Amino acid sequence: MSEQEVKNLEEIFEARIARDEKIEPKDWMPEKYRKTHIRQISQHAHSEIIGMLPEGNWITRAPSLRRKVALLAKVQDEAGHGLYLYSACETLGISRAELYEQLHSGKAKYSSIFNYPTVTWADMGAIGWLVDGAAIINQVPLCNTSYGPYARAMVRVCKEESFHQRQGFEIMLSLCNGSEEQKAMAQDALNRWWWPSLMMLGPVDAESVHTEQSMKWKLKRKTNDELRQQFIDQTVPQAELLGITVPDPDLKWNEETGHYDFGEIDWDEFWQVVKGHGPCNKERMDARVNAWEEGTWVRDAAMAHAEKKNIKVAKAS
Amino acid sequence: MEKNWPLWEIFVRSKNGLEHRHFGSLHAADAEMAMENARDVYTRRSEGVSIWVVESINITASNPADNGELFEPAQDKVYRHPTFYNLPDEVKHM
Ligand SMILES: [Fe+2]
């Protein structure tokens, strides 16, 4: 194809998206669109899968059967989210094996929030409330994104997320209505998860390199800073309801703007964790790679069994 | 000697009276496993009463590049629609 032809196709393509038409797997698309989507969707899928690890840590130690079935169901949902997203990503012409390879080799990223440890039961409350809460804010606009398979996966994901956040908030509520020690545990969890949750909404707009293109392709509907403000505005009253304090001395309602003002985010910490120096990066990757490698013989055996059965069926007919 | 599990397309009937609809895809070694995985991945909240699994390579899909040839001829066949026919207003129930 000549350069002019590609340019024409690109113009038709951008116009389709501007008209709110969806792009489907076999449609022509610019290479950059394909690559950007593979990067974002796979990063998202990896986050769902790695995200199971910090919570999986507490399933066997949940304080009651009610809490245990809820947490188990939540973690299972996250596995499902990973699968929906991997499938959507594969429609762009990359194999599952390649996607795993990128995760296991460290070439692909996942959300940094999962590199923090879950040290008390209250962390299960804080994660559901704050981490799933921030995820919902990130994800809801994606239900309308331009790439059909991604949008459809996100509709399914979003439907399942609200139970995650509610079960987390309920855990926080029980702790805050409990003994002094339990309330202190809830406060401690909020102290540790607040800032990393704010970082989940992404770098400040001035430093976010992909924003403009992503807006055009409807991979983004609002900027990182807008999403962060939305998260803070909706979460602070919830903390007040729990009777615990958001660990930000600069946090203040601004009558004029109708929003909360908040303090400086420690972006050095964010980039340190992204680069692999968070408290649990190594532990998470080791767990993931081990699970994959130790499962090899199971995958091989299943495949061998399927092939043997096929031969039998072929012989019988 | 790792061989990757093939890809399967999953179709689910949400309730009797409705058709099976494409829900998504997943990897599995064989049809039986595809069925078990589809149950876990797509019907955790009673989303279905029946599942079809089809190995993806068995699906032949039309190519969007052929859309003109395939679908445009229908656009000028207005006589296939009831509104093409002029009838007096007095005619009821038609
Ligand atoms: Fe999720």
Ligand SMILES: [Fe+2]
């Ligand atoms: Fe979730």
